[in-house]
Amino acid sequence: MGFKNLFRHETTRHRALSTGQVVPDSARCVQCGICSFNCPIGIDVRRHAWTGEAVVNSRCLTCGECIARCPRGVLRFAHTDLFAEAAK
Amino acid sequence: MTRHLILGMGVAGIAAAESIRATESGAEIVLVGDDPFGYYSRPGLAYYLTGEMVEKQLFPFTTADFQRLNVRYVKGRTTKIFREEHQIEVDGKNRVSYDRLLIAVGAQAVRLTIPGTDLEGVVKLDHMADARHIQQLARRTRRAVVVGGGITALELVEGLVAQRVKVTYLLRGDRYWNNVLDEHESRIVEKRLEEEGVELIHHAELTEVLGKRGRVDSIRLLDGRTIKCNLLAYAIGIQPRVELAKDAGLAVDKGILVDEHLQTNDPDVFAAGDVAQAYDPLTGRSIIDSLWGPAREQGRVAGLNMAGRKTAYLKSPPFNVTRLAGLTTTIIGAVGRGGRDDDLVGIARGDSETFRSLPDAISAQSGFDVNHLRLLVGEKTLLGALVMGDQTLSIPLQKMIAGKADISPIREKLMAHDVKIADVVVEFWKEWSRNFVVT
Ligand SMILES: Cc1cc2nc3c(=O)[nH]c(=O)nc-3n(C[C@H](O)[C@H](O)[C@H](O)COP(=O)(O)OP(=O)(O)OC[C@H]3O[C@@H](n4cnc5c(N)ncnc54)[C@H](O)[C@@H]3O)c2cc1C
Numbered sequence: 340m341g342f343k344n345l346f347r348h349e350t351t352r353h354r355a356l357s358t359g360q361v362v363p364d365s366a367r368c369v370q371c372g373i374c375s376f377n378c379p380i381g382i383d384v385r386r387h388a389w390t391g392e393a394v395v396n397s398r399c400l401t402c403g404e405c406i407a408r409c410p411r412g413v414l415r416f417a418h419t420d421l422f423a424e425a426a427k
Numbered sequence: 428m429t430r431h432l433i434l435g436m437g438v439a440g441i442a443a444a445e446s447i448r449a450t451e452s453g454a455e456i457v458l459v460g461d462d463p464f465g466y467y468s469r470p471g472l473a474y475y476l477t478g479e480m481v482e483k484q485l486f487p488f489t490t491a492d493f494q495r496l497n498v499r500y501v502k503g504r505t506t507k508i509f510r511e512e513h514q515i516e517v518d519g520k521n522r523v524s525y526d527r528l529l530i531a532v533g534a535q536a537v538r539l540t541i542p543g544t545d546l547e548g549v550v551k552l553d554h555m556a557d558a559r560h561i562q563q564l565a566r567r568t569r570r571a572v573v574v575g576g577g578i579t580a581l582e583l584v585e586g587l588v589a590q591r592v593k594v595t596y597l598l599r600g601d602r603y604w605n606n607v608l609d610e611h612e613s614r615i616v617e618k619r620l621e622e623e624g625v626e627l628i629h630h631a632e633l634t635e636v637l638g639k640r641g642r643v644d645s646i647r648l649l650d651g652r653t654i655k656c657n658l659l660a661y662a663i664g665i666q667p668r669v670e671l672a673k674d675a676g677l678a679v680d681k682g683i684l685v686d687e688h689l690q691t692n693d694p695d696v697f698a699a700g701d702v703a704q705a706y707d708p709l710t711g712r713s714i715i716d717s718l719w720g721p722a723r724e725q726g727r728v729a730g731l732n733m734a735g736r737k738t739a740y741l742k743s744p745p746f747n748v749t750r751l752a753g754l755t756t757t758i759i760g761a762v763g764r765g766g767r768d769d770d771l772v773g774i775a776r777g778d779s780e781t782f783r784s785l786p787d788a789i790s791a792q793s794g795f796d797v798n799h800l801r802l803l804v805g806e807k808t809l810l811g812a813l814v815m816g817d818q819t820l821s822i823p824l825q826k827m828i829a830g831k832a833d834i835s836p837i838r839e840k841l842m843a844h845d846v847k848i849a850d851v852v853v854e855f856w857k858e859w860s861r862n863f864v865v866t
Contacts, residue, residue, distance in 0.1 A: 364822065367748045367757075369719040370438070370487040371471030373480055385487055410474065411748040412755050412818040 359416055360395060361405060363388035367413040374405035374414060388413050429454050431733055432515065432525035434505045434671070436460030437469070438719055439531035439700025441488070442726030443733070444498050450734035456497070457525075459517060461504035464555040470719055472558040473579075476586025485555070505532070508675040510693055527695050527733040530672055530683060531726060534665040534701035534717055539574075543636030548643030548658045552583055564658055565590040571658035572597060572646050574633050576604055578749050579662035581616070585752070587660065588623050595654055596620065597631040607763040612815065615799060619752035665717055667702045680704055682715045687739040689729035697733055699725035707742045718747055744829050748821075757821040760811030760828050762803055800849050804841055807833050820849060823856040832859050 365388055374384035380398055384405045387394050406414040431447050433440045436458050444456050460466075467485040474480040493500070501523060507516040514524045536551040538544070548568075550561050565571075565587060573584045574597045581603070587594050602613035617627055632649035636659055645653045667682040678684040678692040682704030689697045689705065700722035704713045716722070721742070728740040748757045800820060803811035808831045814821040827834075834841070837855050841848055 366720050366743070366746065369470035370468040371474050371480060372468060372484045372487065373471075373474055376480060376484045389487065408479075410479075410750045410755060412757065412821065413748075415822075 359401065360393045361387070361399065361401070361414050362393045362417040363391060363413050364415070365389065365391040365413075367411050369411065371410070373408050373410065377404045377408045379404060384414070393417070429526045429734075430524065431456045431527050431529070431730075432523060433458045433529045433531060434515070435531035435533055435700070435702075436462065436466045436500070437531060437533050437700060437722065438466075439533070439703075439722040439726035439729075440529065441466055442723045443529050443531065443699060443730035444496055446727045446730030447734045448496055448498075450731060450736055454734065455499070457499045457501060457523060459501045459503060459505050459515070459523065461502070462554060463502075465500075467555055469554070472552060472555065473582035473586060475558050476552075476561060476582065477589040482555075482559070505671060508671055508696075510675050510677075510696065513695065525695075527697065529726075529729055529733060530691075530696065530698040530702060531700045531722075531729075532668045532671065532702050533722075534667045536579075536662065537664045537666050539661045539663060541633060541635055543638060543643075543646075546636055546638040546643045547641055548638075549636060550658065550660045552579055552586075552660070552662060561586065561658075561660065562590070565592055568592050568656075568658045570595070570656040571660060572633075572654055572656045573660045573662075574631075575662035575664075576600075577662065577664075578751075580660075581751060583660040583662055584620065584625055587658070588625060592658070593624065593626075595626045595628060595656065597633055597648075598627065598629050599632060601629050603627075607758065608813075609801060612799065612801070612813065615754070615815065616752045619754070623752075665701070667704075667715065669702065672698065672702075680713065684713060687741075688732045688737065689725055689740055690732060697729045699729040705740060705742070708739065709742065714742070716742075716745075720746070744825075746825065751815070754815050755818055756816075757812075757814045757818060757825075759813075759821070759825050760803065760809070762801065762811040762813045798849075800852075802841065802848060802852075804834070804838060807835055807838075809834055820852055820856075823860070824852065827852075827856065827859065 368388040370385055370389060372385045378384055379402060380400060382394060382396055382399060384394060403416065406416060431454055433443055440458060444458060447454055447456055466488055468487060471480055471485045475482060475485060501517060503517040505515050505517055506519045514522045516522055536553045548564060551557055571587050571592045572595045573580055584594050584596050602610060603616050605613060620627065633646055634649050635647040636643055637645045637647060643657055643659055645655045646659055647653045669679045669683055672683045673679045677696060683691060683698040683702055685691055685698050685703050686706050687708050689699050691698055701717045703725060704715045705725060706713045725740055728738050731738040744760050746759050798816035801813040802809055809828050812824040812828065814824065837851050840846055840851050
């Protein structure tokens with residue numbers, strides 16, 4: 340099927356497979372729901388993108404599926420920066 | 428108790444309901460909407476067509492969410508506004524009264540007006556019903572023609588290709604989206620489409636749709652050529668739905684004119700989203716943004732003002748993310764060359780007028796096919812950027828443009844030939860983001 344090249348995932352997954360959390364950039368989001376649809380454990384990632392809150396969910400596998408599937412680059416993986424938090 | 432009445436259950440209407448509820452917990456909120464599917468992600472329709480999404484997942488709000496918002500929903504079309512009486516009319520009969528009214532009825536696709544458009548198989552992509560219809564037709568369609576410029580036409584092309592339909596894409600001009608993309612960028616998109624089997628015809632002027640037994644059978648071009656197809660999909664621009672406001676004597680230009688508080692010339696009537704033409708105090712111009720993000724933000728701010736919390740809507744620098752032939756593309760600031768797009772008669776869907784305001788800027792660029800970066804370099808600051816493919820740089824660039832970073836130290840480097848501007852930007856960003864508080 341030809342079209343699959345058009346929707347090849349650009350995000351490399353290894354970047355997501357580490358400690359940290361999925362962080363949305365709400366301004367980019369159009370609530371299409373591809374992220375929630377593809378979450379293997381059913382976290383409503385789209386809701387996080389609506390409210391602007393990071394996916395702080397102990398069930399999150401940090402598999403990076405939502406990041407890779409989002410067609411608009413809304414989600415990224417941020418390392419949990421404990422030192423920056425502590426410095427505030 | 429104040430009754431807030433919201434016309435249109437799109438993102439602007441929903442955002443307004445949320446901010447009214449957050450501000451005035453006891454207020455009565457009534458939403459009137461005529462889409463039989465209610466509130467869903469309209470941009471998501473494109474991904475539904477490509478098969479990346481299923482229909483039932485396109486709805487961001489559950490019943491519980493609506494209950495939490497504590498809104499009353501009136502299903503129906505608003506047919507009239509009686510400002511004197513502070514009432515609206517639904518479906519030509521029932522009246523609903525209001526204290527504050529928000530008009531958030533959006534925009535709709537401009538109709539194609541050539542002979543033959545009433546044939547079965549002539550389609551547009553505006554609502555869920557359209558997307559469903561296209562999917563059904565695509566199952567028994569082997570060849571389709573798509574006409575129009577901008578993002579929606581391309582989404583139609585991609586959606587049909589994904590349904591294994593052979594697509595011919597007609598463009599009036601010499602390249603795709605020529606008033607926003609530069610030549611190189613248009614060619615990247617076109618080349619990728621061709622690789623997927625799409626046939627592009629430039630300088631094509633569609634004049635007629637020809638049918639057989641009530642269905643599309645072919646189309647005719649101005650030069651006399653005919654192309655066999657069973658489906659014609661068009662996206663030639665959008666039109667704000669201003670009729671209600673016009674009939675009610677509200678100030679209307681291309682959209683409903685509102686001040687920075689999203690208030691119309693009637694202090695009890697507000698407008699937000701695709702239907703609104705909002706005054707921008709920074710530029711002194713009234714602008715239509717037909718984008719999801721601004722619609723949400725306008726809805727939010729309108730809601731605050733309706734609930735009595737005076738708040739100005741401050742337009743953020745123009746910004747859009749889209750996917751062009753599979754490439755995530757971020758457009759920040761003014762990147763277009765101005766002028767109009769010959770492929771569109773209305774406003775471009777998912778567009779902001781500001782993308783095309785001609786900046787006093789020189790363009791610098793680098794990158795190959797899939798990862799492409801173009802910067803519009805002003806005297807001391809970056810005025811715009813277009814990032815195609817890898818999005819690593821788009822957030823830094825967004826912040827540098829919004830924060831008016833002084834790029835004098837790297838300006839010459841950016842303008843030099845055979846320099847990787849991405850590298851220059853990264854180096855600069857490291858330094859700049861360390862010294863400035865970036866929010
Ligand atoms: C296929 C497609 C792709 C898109 N892609 C993008 C994108 O990539 N990025 C982006 O930023 N934007 C995109 N958009 C645009 C985006 O969807 C709109 O900017 C946004 O939906 C505007 O929200 P709104 O609430 O102002 O209007 P709408 O979403 O249009 O909502 C208005 C609602 O009012 C209802 N209504 C209309 N008239 C009446 C009436 N008389 N009475 C009662 N109800 C009425 C309508 O049925 C509708 O439900 C896309 C749109 C489409 C269709």
